[in-house]
Every structure is written in C-alpha cells, then in structure tokens.
Amino acid sequence: MAIGTLGHALLGLLVQRECTGYELTRTFDESLAHVWPTKHSQIYPELAKLQAAGLIRQSGAGPRGSKTYAATAEGLAEVRRWMRDTIPSESVRTERMLRVFFLWLMPPEEAMTYLREVGGRHRERLAHYEAIAATIPAGDPANRMSRIAIEAGIRFESAMGEWASWAVDELEKCAS
Amino acid sequence: MAIGTLGHALLGLLVQRECTGYELTRTFDESLAHVWPTKHSQIYPELAKLQAAGLIRQSGAGPRGSKTYAATAEGLAEVRRWMRDTIPSESVRTERMLRVFFLWLMPPEEAMTYLREVGGRHRERLAHYEAIAATIPAGDPANRMSRIAIEAGIRFESAMGEWASWAVDELEKCAS
C-alpha cells in the first residue's frame, strides 16, 4: 500500500494543521486543484489508507459525524522524505493547450474565438490570484512560501493571457 | 465506447497525415506529451477502438509488421465536433508545482535547491522550444498554428524560469 502524490499532498496539508476530509476537499477545490485536481471520493479512501499506514491519526470528532485528522511524526517524516528523496514527475497535462495543436482543423474564426476564450479564462484567474496575493501581508516570513506559490500562478496566468492575445493578433494579421 | 481526449488527439494527428502507432507514439513523446502525456500501451488499444468506431482506417502496411492508419471522413467530422461542441477540461496537473505548496516543510537551503532545479528545467525546455521555433519559417501560413503552439511553450517556460529565479532571490533575501 504505497502512498502516491495525492497521499503526500494530504499529508502536507495535515502537517500544517489538522483538518476534516471536508476541509481538505475544500482546500483542494480552492487552491491545490489548480495544480492537482481531485475529488472527495478520492480523498476519503486516501485518508483511510494514510491512517492504516500510521501516517495520520484521527485527532477529534465534530458535529455531523465529522472527523478531524492530524499528521503523526511518521507522517511528517514521510512527507519530508518524499520532498527530499523522490523526483517529481515532469509531466503536465492540460486539455486546453492540447487543443491548440488542432486549431488548424477549424475555420480561422472559430480558432480565434477559442483563443479569445482561453485568454479570458487566464485573465479571470489572474485577477483571482492577484486578489488572493493582495490579502497576504508582504514581507511576512510566515507567508513567504504562500506568496511564492501564488506568484507562480500570477506569472503563469499573465504569460498565458498575453500569449492568447498575441495569438489572436497573429491570426487577425493573416485574415486581413 | 466513447472516445476520450486521447482518442481525439490521435484522430487530430491522423487527419494531418497517416501514421503508424509507432509514429504517433513518437509524435507524442516529442511534442504532445508536454501537454498530454501518454504511452504506447495506451495508444495501440485506442487505435483499435477508433478503428472499431469507423473513425480511422488502416491505410497501409509497412515493414516489421507496421500498420499505417488514416482518419476517415467520420473521423475528421468527429474531431471537429469535439473541438467545436465540447468544453475542454479546465484542469492542469503538475507535480512540480504541487510541491511548491510544501516547500515550507523543508529547510530553506533545500527549498532553494528545489527551486533552482525547477528553474533549470524550465530554462532547458525554453532553449529546446526556441530551437524548434527557429526551424519554423516565419510568416509561412501553413505553419502558423505550429508557431502559435510553440510560442505558448516558449512563454510558459520563460515565465516559469523567471519565477523560479525570483523565488530563489526572495528566499535569499530573508536568509541574510
């Protein structure tokens, strides 16, 4: 019963603070899902696995049958081992970008519509990330890593938004 | 037997030109795998599925038992339908970026080492994409879409490489 990427991510979150499965699900939905999408139907079985492996323990119980989990010392050691000793997969999977390879199959009009949509999404997310970044007090060492992570999102969305605009311009140049 | 993202990607490649499974595998490894990783063990069964669905046909046979496939008219219609009428999944999956969320668990030294590595990878790929871009004749309408796709890679790697350098600087500032 080896622990995978999702298990280590959950472990990392539970080292930071104890959480219920529901809270972990929301944390994923709000932030981690941008780089590692997952559903509650995967999280709950994974928590059971982590508990069976002694990497987390149930630290409490709340209303509506909620259970709070916390990482054990072994769990902390395991997530550190994962970070230090294992090589992350290089792979990136994004259907939006995949489709760009097949835009030539579409009439230029539709290709441009697609690229405008993609650009719009990137700009939306950019605004969202910038709003989050604005709430992180600058220069606070405790939030340094959060700021670094959100900055990656900002630069990514910014670059891709600009790329989409540039791509539309390229297509327009040729249309005229 | 519904066709998924991989099936449509194969279809898209086979519309462009007829290929063997081996050639499709290499095309993925060299370019599409950057946005949609896959293995030959997934490609061969998928080709059988596409053929059974009448979306591709075997158009020839070569040495060493190789089979060449081409998209049928239905296949072309299907890939166009997919591009026009279906909404691409928004999700992006990247373990490298996931790990950034857990860098705070590591000593600053190791976090910086990680970020330097990430930066190095991005710069490597940037150089690779720029080399490819240099081989595409500028202003050639036939290669317009290829140029647009590779530009996305260039901007992405460039932005992420700069982000990694910035992140290292941020951590160094606090260390001193």
Place this chain on the structure above:
DNA sequence: GCTTGACATGTAATTTCTTACATGTAATAA
C-alpha cells in the same frame, strides 16, 4: 413546519493511466 443549501462522509462502477511483461524485425557497426 418546510424547504433549501452548506456541511459531512462514504461506496461502487467505470474509465484512464502507468508499469511491466512479451515478442519479433531490420539495420548498423564492431
């Protein structure tokens, strides 16, 4: 009292993806 929505946790079925197994051909270089 009733309805809606957020909270909360799970399982089941299916599909997709990865890793490993398995086999064989043709060309090239030592």
Place this chain on the structure above:
DNA sequence: TTATTACATGTAAGAAATTACATGTCAAGC
C-alpha cells in the same frame, strides 16, 4: 557473425481518477 539499437506491436496487472450512487446532519429563512 554477433551485438546493439531503433523499429514495431501488442497484452496484463495494478494504480489513480472520474462520475455516479447513497446517506444523513444542521442552520437559516420562509
């Protein structure tokens, strides 16, 4: 001639991910 590499195609087993099924609590507003 023999070893290595690139070509070439598949299957099997297992892990991971998605979608659907399934149930129930608590609070707020009507």
